[in-house]
Amino acid sequence: MADILSYSFDEYVKMVTSFHGSAAPGVLIGGYMVDLAYRNLSKGELYDVICESTKCLPDAVQLLTPCTIGNQWLKIIDVGRYALTFYEKESGVGVRVYLDWTLLDKCPGIRDWYLKLALKSNQNKDKILQEIKEFGTDILSIENVVVKINSYDKTKKSSSVSICPSCNEAYRTSDGPICPVCKSKIIPCSFIKDLSSCQSYKS
Numbered sequence: 001m002a003d004i005l006s007y008s009f010d011e012y013v014k015m016v017t018s019f020h021g022s023a024a025p026g027v028l029i030g031g032y033m034v035d036l037a038y039r040n041l042s043k044g045e046l047y048d049v050i051c052e053s054t055k056c057l058p059d060a061v062q063l064l065t066p067c068t069i070g071n072q073w074l075k076i077i078d079v080g081r082y083a084l085t086f087y088e089k090e091s092g093v094g095v096r097v098y099l100d101w102t103l104l105d106k107c108p109g110i111r112d113w114y115l116k117l118a119l120k121s122n123q124n125k126d127k128i129l130q131e132i133k134e135f136g137t138d139i140l141s142i143e144n145v146v147v148k149i150n151s152y153d154k155t156k157k158s159s160s161v162s163i164c165p166s167c168n169e170a171y172r173t174s175d176g177p178i179c180p181v182c183k184s185k186i187i188p189c190s191f192i193k194d195l196s197s198c199q200s201y202k203s
């Protein structure tokens with residue numbers, strides 16, 4: 001019996017374990033979120049996805065849809081909500097599916113995991129997985145949305161390339177006269193260009 005798109009729950013657990021490293025509740029619930037969204041979208045259209053959490057949920061999208069971080073059809077806006085929005089690329093019309101805490105009284109394992117009401121060491125993972133399998137999409141809510149398609153992403157994609165006068169690397173011209181890393185130190189690394197001077201790289 002198919003539970004999540006064309007997969008049974010047990011098949012999907014195996015896929016998640018292989019891809020994500022463990023059968024994390026968040027990726028399993030994410031599978032049902034993708035399934036519910038797909039059942040409420042017209043077939044044959046091209047959809048992009050906005051994921052509102054960096055944790056677990058993007059992996060469900062990458063496992064089950066053509067949308068990945070790398071092809072930019074999956075965008076993560078990390079506002080810490082457990083929600084996925086699927087929208088048609090040109091019109092922005094779509095659906096938003098979210099894990100609805102008001103529906104969780106019937107599954108205390110999922111409720112305590114999601115709302116962090118119990119310490120992780122006191123949570124029974126088998127019980128949580130059993131509840132996920134039993135309730136499937138019954139813990140989710142769905143709403144219609146229209147996503148504003150702005151020019152921001154298009155600007156990023158079509159920008160020409162400049163060479164940064166500070167680090168001498170290529171970057172997007174639209175980011176300004178020097179690259180964003182040199183401008184605001186947003187990458188938390190100290191860079192050592194000459195590997196021969198770096199002890200850990202010496203053979």
Ligand code: ZN
Nearest residue numbers: 164167179182
């Ligand atoms: Zn630079």
